Amino acid sequence: MTNSMPENRLLELDNVQVQFPMREGLVKAVNGVSYHVNKGEVLGIVGESGSGKSITARAIMRLLPKNAKETGGSIRLRPRTGEEFELSALDRNSRAVRQVRGNHIGMIFQEPMTALSPVHTIGTQIMRTVQLHKGLSKADARARAIELLAKVQMPRPAQLVDAYPHQLSGGMRQRAMIALAISCDPSLLIADEPTTALDVTTEAQIIELLKELKSELGMAIVFITHNFGVVADIADRVSVMYLGRIVETADVDDIFYAPKHPYTQALLRSIPRLGVDQGRRLPTIPGMVPDPFSVPNGCAFNPRCIHAVPGLCDTKVPPELRFGSQMSRCHIAEQFAQTEQQEPAHV
Numbered sequence: 339m340t341n342s343m344p345e346n347r348l349l350e351l352d353n354v355q356v357q358f359p360m361r362e363g364l365v366k367a368v369n370g371v372s373y374h375v376n377k378g379e380v381l382g383i384v385g386e387s388g389s390g391k392s393i394t395a396r397a398i399m400r401l402l403p404k405n406a407k408e409t410g411g412s413i414r415l416r417p418r419t420g421e422e423f424e425l426s427a428l429d430r431n432s433r434a435v436r437q438v439r440g441n442h443i444g445m446i447f448q449e450p451m452t453a454l455s456p457v458h459t460i461g462t463q464i465m466r467t468v469q470l471h472k473g474l475s476k477a478d479a480r481a482r483a484i485e486l487l488a489k490v491q492m493p494r495p496a497q498l499v500d501a502y503p504h505q506l507s508g509g510m511r512q513r514a515m516i517a518l519a520i521s522c523d524p525s526l527l528i529a530d531e532p533t534t535a536l537d538v539t540t541e542a543q544i545i546e547l548l549k550e551l552k553s554e555l556g557m558a559i560v561f562i563t564h565n566f567g568v569v570a571d572i573a574d575r576v577s578v579m580y581l582g583r584i585v586e587t588a589d590v591d592d593i594f595y596a597p598k599h600p601y602t603q604a605l606l607r608s609i610p611r612l613g614v615d616q617g618r619r620l621p622t623i624p625g626m627v628p629d630p631f632s633v634p635n636g637c638a639f640n641p642r643c644i645h646a647v648p649g650l651c652d653t654k655v656p657p658e659l660r661f662g663s664q665m666s667r668c669h670i671a672e673q674f675a676q677t678e679q680q681e682p683a684h685v
């Protein structure tokens with residue numbers, strides 16, 4: 339019997355495991371991931387490519403690739419309607435999952451055409467969703483589509499409701515995808531690198547829009563990115579992933595001012611600081627992310643870690659060590675507990 343979730347809890351992942359059996363070996367893409375999202379907060383998920391950020395999100399949405407094997411863990415959702423869903427027990431095509439995807443969780447992607455159909459106008463696509471899930475009449479659904487496009491600050495919403503995705507700019511397509519994702523007033527939005535392909539100005543506008551929508555709609559967001567600068571801007575809390583595991587979770591200020599995992603520290607050191615690092619060579623994290631078929635023993639980061647302790651870090655998987663609300667999976671995290679950084683690495 340599982341315990342009930344705390345009152346303010348929206349989503350809870352406990353020891354989620356997803357593997358891909360491949361000819362070359364077994365890829366443990368998600369290797370015991372636990373995190374939670376409280377109502378109305380933004381959780382940033384940061385990590386290099388291949389760390390398992392997207393596969394974890396797809397496990398929540400029940401949209402895992404066909405060759406994925408879920409080998410354990412639980413995923414629970416309690417949207418604002420008060421119902422409780424054990425998502426990990428639900429089949430990807432079940433009625434309950436379609437209800438969750440339509441009504442309670444929206445998802446946006448790096449590439450808007452993943453979510454938008456090229457052969458239907460954006461208005462038609464939004465209308466279909468709200469007619470199906472909210473039971474609106476055609477006229478009300480069209481009014482709702484225009485209202486949603488206005489909410490995502492689409493210019494001339496009454497005209498562009500009849501536009502096809504290819505007639506819109508990249509930033510406008512991103513807005514249309516967001517309108518579709520929020521059309522049924524979800525309690526949670528999963529944003530998987532939604533601004534990575536955009537220029538910096540459009541990226542800033544989309545982040546601003548998501549922040550406004552969050553406050554206005556009381557929606558929580560899981561924001562997946564490899565960009566720490568974006569996380570600083572939008573997240574309340576941050577989880578850092580490395581090779582299928584969360585290695586650190588903390589409030590956003592603690593992540594930047596008092597990181598307690600050498601991987602987080604290394605990622606922060608590699609961010610250029612405006613005005614400080616111009617013309618200076620930036621440190622990069624030594625070594626490459628190991629290939630997923632031969633993950634190092636012990637702490638998977640140990641071959642790249644400047645603090646690695648031989649005989650410990652290369653043999654034992656670090657437990658989750660807690661420092662108040664902060665969690666670090668580093669054997670020697672205690673050592674970093676007192677050493678607050680003087681300046682945030684992202685400035």
Ligand SMILES: Nc1ncnc2c1ncn2[C@@H]1O[C@H](COP(=O)(O)OP(=O)(O)OP(=O)(O)O)[C@@H](O)[C@H]1O
Pocket residue numbers: 358360365367385386387388389390391392393394403405564630
């Ligand atoms: N369909 C698949 N078949 C086999 N392996 C896969 C498949 N999809 C993902 N993987 C593997 O799972 C691991 C995690 O991938 P995932 O896409 O979650 O990483 P990510 O952190 O989201 O990376 P990115 O930032 O590049 O999207 C990687 O090693 C990846 O190669």
